[in-house]
Amino acid sequence: MNVLSQIFAGVTAVALLGVGVLEIFFHGDRRFHSLFLIEPEDVRAVRMWAMNIGAYNITFALGIIAGLWMVNLADQTAGVAIVLFCCAAQVLLGIWLWITERRLLLSAIGQASLPAIPLVCYFFLR
Secondary structure, three states, rough: OOOOHHHHHHHHHHHHHHHHHHHOOOOOHHHHHHHHOOHHHHHHHHHHHHHHHHHHHHHHHHHHHHHHHHHHOOHHHHHHHHHHHHHHHHHHHHHHHHHHHHHEEEEEEEHHHHHHHHHHHHHHHH
16 A cells, blocks of 8 residues: 555544544534534434444544554555545445435535545555
């Protein structure tokens, strides 16, 4: 796995960690209403979903981190597979976000485009 792929995969992991923390701990915060589209009266109703999506994002971030560790310090082939899977899953999930909620276009672009960069670097900059 080339250095650019690893760098952008690492950036993706950091972004997923940040978003996961926001989703778990700040989904009801009015400052993030435009990001999550959650009305104050709906916070209790969406709490379970917001917290689970946050946990999924953190899990994918940890997967990328574990994969990067494996690429550099353990089983390179398995590490590459883990990183590529986690990034590809986020690309598909970003597309799915836009399909299911058109108002979240910018969030969908962010979710899909950042993890697409390490995929492009890996497959086209060998």
